[in-house]
Amino acid sequence: MPAYKFKVNGKDQAVDVMADTPLLWVLRDTLGLCGTKYGCGVGDCGACTVLVDGEAKRSCQITAEEAAGKQVLTIESLPADGTHALQKAWIEEDVPQCGYCQSGQIMAAYALLKETPSPSDHQIDEAMDRNLCRCGTYQRIKAAVKRAAKSGGVA
Ligand code: FES
Ligand code: FES
Numbered sequence: 001m002p003a004y005k006f007k008v009n010g011k012d013q014a015v016d017v018m019a020d021t022p023l024l025w026v027l028r029d030t031l032g033l034c035g036t037k038y039g040c041g042v043g044d045c046g047a048c049t050v051l052v053d054g055e056a057k058r059s060c061q062i063t064a065e066e067a068a069g070k071q072v073l074t075i076e077s078l079p080a081d082g083t084h085a086l087q088k089a090w091i092e093e094d095v096p097q098c099g100y101c102q103s104g105q106i107m108a109a110y111a112l113l114k115e116t117p118s119p120s121d122h123q124i125d126e127a128m129d130r131n132l133c134r135c136g137t138y139q140r141i142k143a144a145v146k147r148a149a150k151s152g153g154v155a
Helices: 023-030 085-092 102-115 121-128 138-150
Strands: 003-008 011-016 049-052 055-058 071-073
Touching: 023 049, 049 102, 055 102, 085 102, 085 138, 102 121, 102 138, 121 138
Parallel strands: 003 071
Antiparallel strands: 003 011, 049 055, 049 071
């Protein structure tokens, strides 16, 4: 199997996988980064959202070959002690219910605030629109994104 190289959470990684292996499986199965979740597997739910070269992407829809040479950020890139603005806002707004969708939600919010540090309601709606939450935490997610933006964002 060919080796594909990319940087994940700032660390150089080389993985021997088939070219069409989804990045999601590389992250979870090969690298053991299980914070990124498998929801639908067809690009519909956003549970598997990570940043690829700074953009929110569905890792179930990108192959190892396509990710090669790129910078990937997963939920594990945020500090384990929960001190990141997004983590604090998520806790303060008491966002998660079952939690399953939330790493994808946070990474989508991360990409939004990186690009747009003070998003309007409409921009938040647009950016988060395709990240589904079966528990219906949408209003709290929106409040948390606003709170994180107010507290300095993700710069
Ligand atoms: S698991 Fe990738 S979008 Fe649902
Ligand atoms: S918190 Fe349960 S799916 Fe979103």
